[in-house]
Structures are given as C-alpha cells and as structure tokens.
Amino acid sequence: MANAPATAAQGRRTSSTRPPGARADRAGGGTRSTKHGSNQRRRSATGWLFIAPFAIVFLVFLVAPLGYAFYLSLFSKGLATGTAFTGLDNYVTAFTDPSFLNGVWFVVRFAVVLIPVQMAVSLAVALVLDAITSRFARFARLMIFLPYAIPAVIGALMWGFLYSPTFGPLQQIFGAFGADAPFLLSPDNVFYGLMNVVTWQWAGYYMIIIYAALQGIDPTLYEAARIDGASTWQIALRIKVPLVSSALVLILVFALIGTLQFFTEPQILIYVSNGTITPDFTPNIYAYNQAFAYANFNYASAISFALGIVVFIAVYIFLFFTRKRGSILS
Amino acid sequence: MTTARVIHPSSRAARNAGTATPGPKKRANHTLSYLFLGALVVYFLIPMWWLLVASTKDVGGLFNGSSGALWFDKVFALGPNLVTLFTYNDGIYLRWMGNSLFYALTGGIGATVLSVLAGYGFAKFRFAGRRVSFAILLGSVMVPLTALVIPTFILLSGLGLTDTVWAVILPSLLNPFGVYLMQVYAADAVPDELLDAARVDGAGEIRTFFQVAFPLLRPAFITVLLLSIVGTWNNYFLPLAMLSNTQLFPITVGIGLWQGQASANNSGGESLWGLIIVGSLVSVIPLVIAFLSLQKYWQGGLSIGSLK
Known part of the structure; x- marks a missing residue:
C-alpha cells in the first residue's frame, strides 16, 4: 500500500536500502x-x-x-424503489436521529463520569497494595482482579440478580429499616446501576496494570525523598503517580474505547430492566437492532461506521492533549 | 524510547526492607489501608458469593427462601441442580462450554501467533513501508472492534460463512494491540547482536526466529495468549451476531439465550432461572482456575503495555 513515502523515509535512514x-x-x-x-x-x-x-x-x-x-x-433501501444510491443521506439521518444521538449522548456522559471514578478506585487500590506487603494484600490483589476473568455477560447477569427485587438482597436490607429498596435499573438509577457493573468488572484489571507499573519504579527514589522529609502521601502523589502516568493514559484510552462501544452489559440487562433499557440505549445496541431486528443493514452500517469514526476522533483528540500536557508538565 | 518494565526481585526485597520499619503513625495508616482493602474485597466478592449460594438452592429456596439472598437455604440442592444443568436439552450446556473452549483456544492461539510474528517483524527488520504500516497499526488500536461486527457479518454473509465456526474464529484472529505489545517487548528483549550472530553462523531467518528470538519472547507470548484467550472466551457481541444455530453457541451467548427465554415466560421460566444461575457458576470456574494457577505469568506480563 503506501510504499512511496515509507521508502523515502527509509532511504533517509539507511542509504544502503533501495526502493523496491x-x-x-x-x-x-x-x-x-x-x-x-x-x-x-x-x-x-x-x-x-x-x-x-x-x-x-x-x-x-x-x-x-x-x-x-x-x-x-451510501445506499438506502426504499420499500418501492429498492436499494438506491443516496450518498451521505444515511449520515444526515443518523446525526439528526434522536435515537442515535441520545445513545451517543448517553455513552459520552457515561464515559465522562465512569472513567474518573474507575481510575480513582484502581489507582487508590494499586497505591495501597504497593505500600503494604502481606499475605492479605496479595489475597486482596487477586480477589479484586478476579472479575476480569468473568465474562461481561455473567458479570451483568449477577448484578442483575443482585438488583432484582425477587432474587437480590437489597429488599431485605432496606426492609430491615422499614424502607423500600431502590431499583437500580429504573430510569433514574440505571446510569449508576450500570456504572457499578462496569467498575466491578474492570477496576481490578486496571489496578493490576497500575500496580505492575508501580512495582517497576526504582525504590531508591523513595529513600531519597524520605531523606528529604517527604511523607508517605507526598511520595505517593508527587513521585509514584507521575511515574505511572503512562500506564494511566493507556488505561484511560482502553476505558474510553470500551465505554463508547458499550453493548454487552445493557444488552443483557434489557430483560430485567422493565423497559428502562431501550433498543436504542447505546449506539451499538441501536445498530444491532437496526441490523437484526429490522434488517436495515444500510442504516446499521452507517451507524457502525459513524460510531467507529466518533471513537477514533475522541481517542485521537484525547491522546493529542495528553501528549501536549505531558510535555508541558515534564 | 520505549522500555518494557520488568519487575526486579531484588528491588522488591529492597523495598520491603524499607517499608518494614515500624512506627505508630505508619501502623495507623496500615489499619486504614486494611479496612479499605477489606471493604473492597467484600464488594468484589459479593456477586460471586451470591452466585455460589444461589446455585445451591432449589426453585422453592430461590423464590421463597427464608434465609435471605446471601445465605444458604435449608435445602442444599447443588447436586440436583448440576445434574439438571448437564442433562437439560440433551446436554446443550456442555456443548456450549466445549464450543467456548474451542473458540477461545483456536482464536486465542491464532491471534497470538500472528501477533508474535508481526511484532517481531516490526521490531527487528528495517523494510520499506515499515513506519507507515506501524503507524496504521497504532491507529487501528483506536478503532472500536465492536463497530466492525455488523460490517463483518454482512461481509461474511456474502461469502456464506455466517453461522459457521469460521465466523467466530477468523475475526478473533485480529488483535492489533497484541502486535503492538509484542513489538514493544521484542524491541527490547531481543538484542540485534544476537540475531546477527545467529545469521553469521548460517542460521536462516526462520530458524533464527524459532531458536534465538522466540525463547526470549516467551513472557510476552504468554501474556498476549492469555489476553487473547480471555478476550475470545468473554466475547458476546461477535458470536451473538454471527451465529443462529444454538449448537454452535459459545457459553456467553447460550446463557444469554436462556435468560431471554426465562424472562419471556415469567411463570414457566422459574426452573430456567435456576439453570442460568448454576450455569453461570460453572462457566466461570475454568477461567478463574486458570488465572489463579497462572499468576506468575500474567502478573509480570501485564506491565508490558505501560511504557514510558
């Protein structure tokens, strides 16, 4: 594919290489x-x-x-006309379609709230686990990581059961205080209900990545800081966090990509949400239903493609800014 | 530029010696730390505890039990539940587990082999088009893979490949992040001098790769293998879209199917809910055991991605 520019770049580097x-x-x-x-x-x-x-x-x-x-x-299927070339019409439709826009708005809001919470939890746990070494700390590290080994389908199912008034313990716990349990999949609460599921599923994995990065730091840095009178907190915030910032950026990118293509958890919880989770809840669920419930493959393709572009641009902008800021800070 | 982080046992030991110095303030801090960790362990284990407890209940205990959701009922029905699970619908559950294993192993091993070859190629050879193709690869890490599911479905249905095992396995071979990890690792772990020495000794490129480079790449290979296997085992959207023959379902789609059926007929679905619960429990056991027993492999390896 793009051979020419690469060859030129290559030629500059090693004079002995010739273009193909x-x-x-x-x-x-x-x-x-x-x-x-x-x-x-x-x-x-x-x-x-x-x-x-x-x-x-x-x-x-x-x-x-x-x-x-x-x-x-670029094509549309009409009832009378059959499939016809319509240019960018599907994209005009998508970006004025409240179903698509609401879905995008939901995942963007979800990412903005979820990711900082998730990062804070995993960073806090990693810092604590890095500071103490004991059998319990090792056990805790493993247990917190364990949800990563559990399929998102099963994770969502388990939380769905725990939220459910029939199977879950919430009614019992709130009943003991004479109160009604909140239903965490009601329209008002579903945002937090899903946030809990995703945090539970992924925080441990992110924690392990940060923890591994923390373990790679040269411990003599801490000794030097301690001699200079730095407290444990100062060491954590001024030395450890900046040194694992590249791991944090990596996690953020993962979390951003994962959240914007949110599908499995809401799809599994559709059945138990009593209609809160609609067929256009997230862009991916909407595309899935357009394709497989309505056989509207042209429009589904447009949504998939638009979602891919939106995610790509979002991540690109994010990486651009973190790189800028990183270079200013250091 | 890029350095893979490796944990040095000596640095750990040194640190432990440093933090072992006790002091009253430090001990108070540690009490707080332990409370924090303890609370988190409870939070992360509650769903699994619930699943374990609920798996031991019969239908009566599940719906009208007296001991609450988080404790065992009077009737301990794990055995009968397991028998029902493995015999229901001609043992379709075992078939789903087998399918999951098959997809995870073929897709996971395939993706890892492609990753290690390509990562090594990018790291150790200077060739025309290398920089551009590596930039394209990095860009592709940012493409959400689920956005590809429906387009891939349409493409494969044109070839008549949907609703076959290939529709699940072949797209699972794509793992740009795995290639990136292998490239980063290979760039550091395999010295150029070693490769040149092997070439001077007359070893061909293939032999050099297998006998010199691959042993050095093994830690990253195992990490990427684990990540790919877990990714394929846990995948839901891809098989859900590709497959309609229930005999080909992996366990995730199968349990999702049961859940839909159980929700659709609320009264008649009671026994199915029990199956879903015990089925979920059994389905997580293989990966949980794999992770607990392979700790030393994934714990070091997961840091490869976090580079400076």
Whole structure:
C-alpha cells in the first residue's frame, strides 16, 4: 500500500536500502550487488514475510469491513424503489436521529463520569497494595482482579440478580429499616446501576496494570525523598503517580474505547430492566437492532461506521492533549 | 524510547526492607489501608458469593427462601441442580462450554501467533513501508472492534460463512494491540547482536526466529495468549451476531439465550432461572482456575503495555 513515502523515509535512514522498484530492475538486469546490500534486501523481504499473516487478517477483517460498511452506508433501501444510491443521506439521518444521538449522548456522559471514578478506585487500590506487603494484600490483589476473568455477560447477569427485587438482597436490607429498596435499573438509577457493573468488572484489571507499573519504579527514589522529609502521601502523589502516568493514559484510552462501544452489559440487562433499557440505549445496541431486528443493514452500517469514526476522533483528540500536557508538565 | 518494565526481585526485597520499619503513625495508616482493602474485597466478592449460594438452592429456596439472598437455604440442592444443568436439552450446556473452549483456544492461539510474528517483524527488520504500516497499526488500536461486527457479518454473509465456526474464529484472529505489545517487548528483549550472530553462523531467518528470538519472547507470548484467550472466551457481541444455530453457541451467548427465554415466560421460566444461575457458576470456574494457577505469568506480563 503506501510504499512511496515509507521508502523515502527509509532511504533517509539507511542509504544502503533501495526502493523496491529499483530492486526489481537491478535483479532483472542481473547486476552484481555488494554482499551487504543483498543481505539488507533479503532481510527487508523477510520482514514483510513475518508481518504478512497478520497483515492479511488486518486487511480482511478490519480494512475490508470498514470499507464495505462505508460503501453500504451510501445506499438506502426504499420499500418501492429498492436499494438506491443516496450518498451521505444515511449520515444526515443518523446525526439528526434522536435515537442515535441520545445513545451517543448517553455513552459520552457515561464515559465522562465512569472513567474518573474507575481510575480513582484502581489507582487508590494499586497505591495501597504497593505500600503494604502481606499475605492479605496479595489475597486482596487477586480477589479484586478476579472479575476480569468473568465474562461481561455473567458479570451483568449477577448484578442483575443482585438488583432484582425477587432474587437480590437489597429488599431485605432496606426492609430491615422499614424502607423500600431502590431499583437500580429504573430510569433514574440505571446510569449508576450500570456504572457499578462496569467498575466491578474492570477496576481490578486496571489496578493490576497500575500496580505492575508501580512495582517497576526504582525504590531508591523513595529513600531519597524520605531523606528529604517527604511523607508517605507526598511520595505517593508527587513521585509514584507521575511515574505511572503512562500506564494511566493507556488505561484511560482502553476505558474510553470500551465505554463508547458499550453493548454487552445493557444488552443483557434489557430483560430485567422493565423497559428502562431501550433498543436504542447505546449506539451499538441501536445498530444491532437496526441490523437484526429490522434488517436495515444500510442504516446499521452507517451507524457502525459513524460510531467507529466518533471513537477514533475522541481517542485521537484525547491522546493529542495528553501528549501536549505531558510535555508541558515534564 | 520505549522500555518494557520488568519487575526486579531484588528491588522488591529492597523495598520491603524499607517499608518494614515500624512506627505508630505508619501502623495507623496500615489499619486504614486494611479496612479499605477489606471493604473492597467484600464488594468484589459479593456477586460471586451470591452466585455460589444461589446455585445451591432449589426453585422453592430461590423464590421463597427464608434465609435471605446471601445465605444458604435449608435445602442444599447443588447436586440436583448440576445434574439438571448437564442433562437439560440433551446436554446443550456442555456443548456450549466445549464450543467456548474451542473458540477461545483456536482464536486465542491464532491471534497470538500472528501477533508474535508481526511484532517481531516490526521490531527487528528495517523494510520499506515499515513506519507507515506501524503507524496504521497504532491507529487501528483506536478503532472500536465492536463497530466492525455488523460490517463483518454482512461481509461474511456474502461469502456464506455466517453461522459457521469460521465466523467466530477468523475475526478473533485480529488483535492489533497484541502486535503492538509484542513489538514493544521484542524491541527490547531481543538484542540485534544476537540475531546477527545467529545469521553469521548460517542460521536462516526462520530458524533464527524459532531458536534465538522466540525463547526470549516467551513472557510476552504468554501474556498476549492469555489476553487473547480471555478476550475470545468473554466475547458476546461477535458470536451473538454471527451465529443462529444454538449448537454452535459459545457459553456467553447460550446463557444469554436462556435468560431471554426465562424472562419471556415469567411463570414457566422459574426452573430456567435456576439453570442460568448454576450455569453461570460453572462457566466461570475454568477461567478463574486458570488465572489463579497462572499468576506468575500474567502478573509480570501485564506491565508490558505501560511504557514510558
């Protein structure tokens, strides 16, 4: 694919590498080349050989679906007219469709509230676990991480049961105080009900990533700070947190991508939410229903493609700003 | 530039010696820390505790039990529940578990093999197009994979591949983040001099990779393998969209199906709710055991992604 600019960049780096075109000419002409040059070229081909299997999967299952989705999204299926080219009409429809917009608005709001909470929890746990070493700390680390090994489907099911007035303990607990238990999947509470499920599912995984980064810090830094009179809190906030900031950025990107494509948990809780979770609750659920309930594949493709673009841009902007800020801070 | 972080046992020991110095203030801090950790452990274990307790109840205990949701009922029915689970609908549950295992292993191993090859290729070879293709790869990490599900479904249905195992396995082979992790790890863990030495000794590139590079890449390989297997095992959206033959369902989609059926007929679904609960319990056991027994592999490896 984009060979020319890369070759130019490559040429600047190592003068012995020739562009592929030149290489074919030379090989065809049977020109003798230096031993070094031929090694370089053979190794260049080998590099592609190692990448080729992944590159094929990448082209077939990432580039092709995206391209095909974009192509399909340019058509519309009318009842009388059949499938016709309508240009960007589907996108105009999507970005004025309250179902799509409300879904996007929900996942954006959800990300803005959920991610800081999740990060705060996982960072706090990681800092505590980094500070104390005992059998209980090791046990706690494992138990907090465990939800990662549990499928999101099962996690959502379990919390759905715990929220349910029939199966869950909430009614009992609130009943003991003579109060009615809140239903955490009611329209007013569903935001927090889902936030709890997702935090439970992922905080442990994020914690382990931060914890591993903390363990990689050279402990002599702490000694030096302590000699300078820094307290445990100061060491945690001024030394540890800045040093694991790259792990925090990584987690944030994961969480952002994951939250914007929110699907499994609300989809599983649809049945027990008494209608709170609608078929257009998140963009992904909406696309799923457009495709499989209404067989409206053109519009579903447009939504999928629009969602992909929205996520890509959101993450790109985020990375751009963290990079800027990081360079100012350091 | 990029450095994979490795935990040094010596640095840990040194730190432990440093934090072991006791003081009254520090001990008070630790009490708070332990309370905090204890509360979190309770929070993270409650759903699983509930699942374990509920799995031991019969239908009566589940719906009209007297001992509450978080404690065992008078009747301990775990055995009969398991028998019902494994025999219901000609043992479809075991079939789903087997499918999940099959998808997770084939998809996971496949994705990991592709990742280690491509990561090594990107890290250790200078070739035309390398920088651009690596930039494209990094960009693709930001593409939400679920946004690809419906387009992939349409594409595969054109080829007549939907509702086959291939529809689940082949898209699972795509793991750009795995390639990125392997690239970062390989760049540091495999010295160029070692590869050159092997080449001077006359080893071909393939042999150099398997005998020299791969042993050094093993920690990252196991990490990516674990992540890919868990990712495929836990996947819901992809098989849900691709499959309609219940015989091909993985466990996540199967339990989702039961839940839909149980919700649809509220009165007749009572026994099905019991199946869902005990089925959920059994389904999490393999991965939980895998994670508990493979601790030393994933705990070090997960830090590879967090780089400076």
